[in-house]
Amino acid sequence: MTETQVWVDGRLVPAHLATVSALDRGLRSGEGVYETLRVRQGHSFRLGAHLDRLETGAGTLGIRIDPAAVRAGIAAVVAANDHLGDDVVVRVTCTAGPLDLTVPFPGTGAGVATVVLTAQRTRAPGAPPRPPARGYLVDLRRELPMIKSTAYLLSLVAQRAARAHGASDAILCDPAGRPLEAATANLAAVVHDRLLTAPVSAGILGGVTRAALCEVAAGCGLAVEERTLEREELLGAREALLTSAVRGVQPLVRVGTRAIGDGATGPVTARLRTALDALIDATAEPLVLSRSTDG
Ligand SMILES: Cc1ncc(COP(=O)(O)O)c(C=O)c1O
Incomplete structure (x- = not known):
C-alpha cells in the first residue's frame, strides 16, 4: 500500500516519519491555527480566503507564517498523495514551534510557525454521500x-x-x-x-x-x-x-x-x-x- 506523505516545515516525508518537536507550543498549550479545505481535481475554492484567515489568526497569536510557502506546500502535498484520488481534504496546521524552556509562562513572542500539511480522502471509496x-x-x-x-x-x-x-x-x-x-x-x-x-x-x-x-x-x-x-x-x-x-x-x-x-x-x-x-x-x-x- 502506498504510504501517505506529510509536509513538515517544507519537506515531504512518509507519515510514519512525520514529527514535530516534543516542546512544540501547539502540543503544550494549543498555540496554533489551522485550515481545512477541499481539493477536487487539483482545484481549490477560495484558497486565498482560507490563507488570509490562517495568517490573521496566526498573527493574533504572534505566529508568523508565509502564505506563499503554505500555498506551494498544499500543491505539493496533494501531488504527493495522488493515490488518494481526486477529491481530498487538506489540513494546514501551523503552531508556534518549540518552547524556550528558559523563559517562564507565557513565554516569548511565538515567531515563525511550524507548518504541517496533510491530505486525506474526503469520503472513503464507495461511501454513500454524506447524509443530512x-x-x-x-x-x-x-x-x-x-x-x-x-x-x-x-x-x-x-x-x-x-x-x-x-x-x-x-x-x-x-x-x-x-x-x-x-x-x-x-x-x-x-x-x-x-x-x-x-x-x-x-x-x-x-x-x-x-x-x-x-x-x-x-x-x-x-x-x-x-x-x-x-x-x-x-x-x-x-x-x-x-x-x-x-x-x-x-x-x-x-x-x-x-x-x-x-x-x-x-x-x-x-x-x-x-x-x-x-x-x-x-x-x-x-x-x-x-x-x-x-x-
Ligand atoms: C467552528 C467552525 N465554524 C464554521 C466552520 C466552517 O468554515 P469554512 O466554511 O471556512 O470551512 C468551521 C470549519 O471548520 C468551524 O470549525
Whole structure:
C-alpha cells in the first residue's frame, strides 16, 4: 500500500516519519491555527480566503507564517498523495514551534510557525454521500471564536455529547442559549423568504463557505439577514443547513427531538446547494506546483 506523505516545515516525508518537536507550543498549550479545505481535481475554492484567515489568526497569536510557502506546500502535498484520488481534504496546521524552556509562562513572542500539511480522502471509496445532519444543542461556546485555533477541546467535548445523543453535529449556543454555529460548520436557517445566519460579531467563525452561501442566496430568492436566531426560530424554521469547506451545503433536518420542516432535505436547501456547487465549479482555482516544492 502506498504510504501517505506529510509536509513538515517544507519537506515531504512518509507519515510514519512525520514529527514535530516534543516542546512544540501547539502540543503544550494549543498555540496554533489551522485550515481545512477541499481539493477536487487539483482545484481549490477560495484558497486565498482560507490563507488570509490562517495568517490573521496566526498573527493574533504572534505566529508568523508565509502564505506563499503554505500555498506551494498544499500543491505539493496533494501531488504527493495522488493515490488518494481526486477529491481530498487538506489540513494546514501551523503552531508556534518549540518552547524556550528558559523563559517562564507565557513565554516569548511565538515567531515563525511550524507548518504541517496533510491530505486525506474526503469520503472513503464507495461511501454513500454524506447524509443530512442531525443537530444537538450544547450550551458551550468556543474561546476566541474568530480564530480557527488548534485548541479544540471545546468542539471535541461538544461533538462527543452530540454523538452520544444520536446526533451528527453539536450546535453551540450563546450565553442566552441561542444557536450560533455547529462545532465544525456554520449554521443558517430559512425563515419565510429569508436566510438567517448569526453575524460574526455574535461569536462565530467567519466561514469561507458561509460567505459564499450568502452570495448565492439572492439568486435562490432569499434575502440574507445576519442576526442570531432564537432557539424556537431554528426549531420552527422551514429549513436549516450547515456549511463548511468540506461539506459545502449540508441539510440540517433535525435538532434534538424536533424535525426541522418535514425532516428531510428541503427544496430551498437543494437549490442553495446546487448554486454553491456551481459557484465552486466556476471559480475554483488550480493549485500550482512550484519547482522547489515538487517533492
Ligand atoms: C467552528 C467552525 N465554524 C464554521 C466552520 C466552517 O468554515 P469554512 O466554511 O471556512 O470551512 C468551521 C470549519 O471548520 C468551524 O470549525
